Amino acid sequence: MSGSRAEAEEKVGSRQRLQVNEYKENQNIAYVSLRPVQTTVLGKTAKVYLVPFSLSSYKPDQxxxxxxxxxxxxxxxxxxxxxxxxxxxxxxxxxxxxxxxxxxxxxxxxxxxxxxxxxxxxxxxxxxxxxxxxxxxxxxxxxxxxxxxxxxxxxMDDFSGLxxxxxxxLKNISENANFFASLQLSESAARLREMIKKRQPPESKRKKPKKKENETGCRRSMRLLKVDPSGVSLPATPTQPILVADENPLLPPGPLEMTSENRDDNSELFKGFLQTWAEVSKTRSKNTEKELSSIKSYKANLNGMIISEDTVYKVTKGPIFSMALHPSEIRTLVAAGARSGQVGLWDLTHQPKEDGVYIFQPHSQPVSCLYFSPANPAHLLSLSYDGTLRCGDFSRAVFEEVYRDERSSFSSFDFLAEDASTLIVGHWDGSMSLVDRRTPGTSCEKLINSSLSKIRTVHVHPVHRQYFITAGLRDIHIYDARCLNRSRIKPLISLTEHTKSIASAYFSPLTGNRVVTTCADCKLRIFDSSCISSKIPLLTTIRHNTITGRWLTRFQAVWDPKQEDCIIVGSMAQPRRVEIFHERGKWVHSFLGGECLASVCSINAMHPTRYILAGGNSSGRIHVFMN
Structure with missing residues (x-):
C-alpha cells in the first residue's frame, strides 16, 4: 500500500501545476494582478508533502x-x-x-x-x-x-463614490480649516492694526540725572570759561552782533588824501615817489601808428623775457582782481587792485625792491577795474564793488571821486572818449551809467537798464568808440552809445554761443576787428567783429582749462596791445605758467619761471610798447617778465 501510494503521489506531482507569483524585472507588463498565477515549472519534478497546518497554532520558528x-x-x-x-x-x-x-x-x-x-x-x-x-x-x-x-x-457618508x-x-482639509478658524488670525491682525494707529509717543521724556556738586567734570578750555591762566575772570565781551556791513564801511564821499599804509607820508622817500610818477607822466611817448610784427620776430622777443627774484614781490593784501602797466618808456611802474580795496603801486626800477612798493586804501571793497588815463598817465582810475569810481592824481597826491552810487555795486568801466572825459560804467545788477567828467561838482550821470541780468566787463571799440561790448552771465551784447535811453534797450548784436558763465569779453586793441571771450566751459572763443552787423561769426575756439575754483581769481584772456592777433591768459598747468595763443588757435609761447613762478597768475597785463608782462596771483604777489 505504501509503495503504490508513493507512486500515485509522484504521478499526481508530475501533473500538478505549482502556483507561484512571479515577476520579471525587465519585462514590460501592461497589467499585473496580485493574485497567484499558475505557471508550469520545467525541469525537475517537485515533490509535495501535505501536512496538516493551522494558522492558530502557527509559530514563527516552526x-x-x-x-x-x-x-x-x-x-x-x-x-x-x-x-x-x-x-x-x-x-x-x-x-x-x-x-x-x-x-x-x-x-x-x-x-x-x-x-x-x-x-x-x-x-x-x-x-x-x-x-x-x-x-x-x-x-x-x-x-x-x-x-x-x-x-x-x-x-462624509454622502460621498460613497469616493x-x-x-x-x-477631505477629512484633513476640514480639520485644518477648523483649526485655523479657531485661531482667529484675522481678528488678531485687525486689533494689531488698531493698536499701531492709536499708539502715540510718550508725553514725558526721560529726565537727565542731576550732576553731583562734588563730582569732577571733564576738562574745559580756560578761554571758554573766560578765565585767564591766573584764575581771574575776564571782562565780559559785548553781546551786540557785528554786522557784515560794519566790517567794510564805505569811505566818506569826496576826495581822499593819498596816504600810504606802509610808508611815512612825510618821508623824503614818499615825496620822491610822487615826484617820479608826475615826471614820468609828462615825458610819455606820443601815440604813433603801430604795425604788427611777424610772428617769428614776436616769438624771438618773447623768448628774451625772463623772471627773477628781483621781479617778484607781494604788493597787496589778498587776491589781485585787476592790473595795469604805466605806458612809460623809461620806468617800469605796475598798479594792482586787490579784493581788500587796496591799490598797490610798484616801481621796479627802484632798488631795493621793498622801497619801491606803496599801498593805498581808496576803496572798502574789491577793486575790479584799473586804467591809466589815456589823456594824462599821471591819473590812475579805479572802480570798486563799493559803488565808487575814483581817480588817483599823483601830481596832487589825492584820490578824487569821479562817480558814486551807494545803492548799486560796480563791476567794470571804460573810456567812451579818447580824452577820458566820458565813461561807461557797468553795474552788477545789469544796469549801466554814462558819466561825464567835464561837469563841475557832481558828475552828470545817465542810468540805463540793459537787457542783461548781470554785467561783468565793459569794453569800448578802439576805433568806432560809439560801440561797446558787455559780458553778462551767459550772453555777450554789443550796444550803440548813441541809442541809449533810460528804458530797457535792445542790443545791436548778441553772442549766444556760450554754455556757461562768462568771465570777460574784449575788443582787439588796435583795430577792434576781433573779440575774445573767456568762459567757464574751458573754451576761449574768438569772433570776427570787422563788420558790426546783426551777427558776428565765430572764428576760433581754443580749448583751455578755465576752472580756477573758489579760492583763485577767475581767468580773463586779454589782447597783447602790441600784437593784436595774440591773446594772453593764465594757466592751471604744471609747472605754473602764463600762455600766449594766436587768434587762429595756435600756441605761441609759455612764460615759465621755475621757482620764481610757483602759483597761478589769474590776472595779466602787457606793456603797450615794451616787452614787459606782469601777472598777479590770489595772494597779492606780482610776477614780472621782462627782457
Whole structure:
C-alpha cells in the first residue's frame, strides 16, 4: 500500500501545476494582478508533502522560509511601486498610503514586513484545493476597507463614490480649516492694526540725572570759561552782533588824501615817489601808428623775457582782481587792485625792491577795474564793488571821486572818449551809467537798464568808440552809445554761443576787428567783429582749462596791445605758467619761471610798447617778465 501510494503521489506531482507569483524585472507588463498565477515549472519534478497546518497554532520558528522566495516577493512589491498604470497605482495606494498616513514610520515598517510574510507563506505552502489558497489581494482589500471605515469623517457618508484616499484628504482639509478658524488670525491682525494707529509717543521724556556738586567734570578750555591762566575772570565781551556791513564801511564821499599804509607820508622817500610818477607822466611817448610784427620776430622777443627774484614781490593784501602797466618808456611802474580795496603801486626800477612798493586804501571793497588815463598817465582810475569810481592824481597826491552810487555795486568801466572825459560804467545788477567828467561838482550821470541780468566787463571799440561790448552771465551784447535811453534797450548784436558763465569779453586793441571771450566751459572763443552787423561769426575756439575754483581769481584772456592777433591768459598747468595763443588757435609761447613762478597768475597785463608782462596771483604777489 505504501509503495503504490508513493507512486500515485509522484504521478499526481508530475501533473500538478505549482502556483507561484512571479515577476520579471525587465519585462514590460501592461497589467499585473496580485493574485497567484499558475505557471508550469520545467525541469525537475517537485515533490509535495501535505501536512496538516493551522494558522492558530502557527509559530514563527516552526518552519524556515526560503530566502530566494522572500527576495523575489520583495521585487514584486518594488515593481508595484514603480508601475505607472492607473490600476497599479490604485492597488499600491490601498496597500501603502493609508498606513503611512495613519501610523508612524515604525508602524509602516511593521506593515511592510507582515505583507512580505503573507506573500512568502502563501507561495511556499500548497493547499489541497484552490478554495484553500490564500488570496493576498482579497485579504489586503478587506483590511484596507476596515481601516478606511474607521477614519471616515462624520458627514462624509454622502460621498460613497469616493476612494478612501480622497475621503481621508477631505477629512484633513476640514480639520485644518477648523483649526485655523479657531485661531482667529484675522481678528488678531485687525486689533494689531488698531493698536499701531492709536499708539502715540510718550508725553514725558526721560529726565537727565542731576550732576553731583562734588563730582569732577571733564576738562574745559580756560578761554571758554573766560578765565585767564591766573584764575581771574575776564571782562565780559559785548553781546551786540557785528554786522557784515560794519566790517567794510564805505569811505566818506569826496576826495581822499593819498596816504600810504606802509610808508611815512612825510618821508623824503614818499615825496620822491610822487615826484617820479608826475615826471614820468609828462615825458610819455606820443601815440604813433603801430604795425604788427611777424610772428617769428614776436616769438624771438618773447623768448628774451625772463623772471627773477628781483621781479617778484607781494604788493597787496589778498587776491589781485585787476592790473595795469604805466605806458612809460623809461620806468617800469605796475598798479594792482586787490579784493581788500587796496591799490598797490610798484616801481621796479627802484632798488631795493621793498622801497619801491606803496599801498593805498581808496576803496572798502574789491577793486575790479584799473586804467591809466589815456589823456594824462599821471591819473590812475579805479572802480570798486563799493559803488565808487575814483581817480588817483599823483601830481596832487589825492584820490578824487569821479562817480558814486551807494545803492548799486560796480563791476567794470571804460573810456567812451579818447580824452577820458566820458565813461561807461557797468553795474552788477545789469544796469549801466554814462558819466561825464567835464561837469563841475557832481558828475552828470545817465542810468540805463540793459537787457542783461548781470554785467561783468565793459569794453569800448578802439576805433568806432560809439560801440561797446558787455559780458553778462551767459550772453555777450554789443550796444550803440548813441541809442541809449533810460528804458530797457535792445542790443545791436548778441553772442549766444556760450554754455556757461562768462568771465570777460574784449575788443582787439588796435583795430577792434576781433573779440575774445573767456568762459567757464574751458573754451576761449574768438569772433570776427570787422563788420558790426546783426551777427558776428565765430572764428576760433581754443580749448583751455578755465576752472580756477573758489579760492583763485577767475581767468580773463586779454589782447597783447602790441600784437593784436595774440591773446594772453593764465594757466592751471604744471609747472605754473602764463600762455600766449594766436587768434587762429595756435600756441605761441609759455612764460615759465621755475621757482620764481610757483602759483597761478589769474590776472595779466602787457606793456603797450615794451616787452614787459606782469601777472598777479590770489595772494597779492606780482610776477614780472621782462627782457
Amino acid at each position: 518552519l524556515k522560509r526560503s530566502k530566494s522566495l522572500l527576495d523575489k516577493n520583495s521585487n514584486n512589491e518594488v515593481a508595484c511601486k514603480k508601475c505607472k498604470k492607473a490600476e497599479i497605482k490604485k492597488t499600491c495606494r490601498r496597500i501603502l498610503t493609508p498606513k503611512m498616513e495613519a501610523t508612524s514610520s515604525k508602524a509602516e515598517s511593521t506593515l511592510q514586513k507582515s505583507s512580505l510574510d503573507v506573500h512568502a507563506e502563501s507561495n511556499k505552502w500548497q493547499y489541497k484545493s484552490t478554495s484553500d489558497t490564500v488570496i493576498l489581494s482579497a485579504d489586503t482589500e478587506s483590511s484596507q476597507d476596515g481601516d478606511s471605515d474607521e477614519g471616515t469623517t462624520p458627514g 476612494s478612501p484616499y480622497e475621503k481621508k484628504r
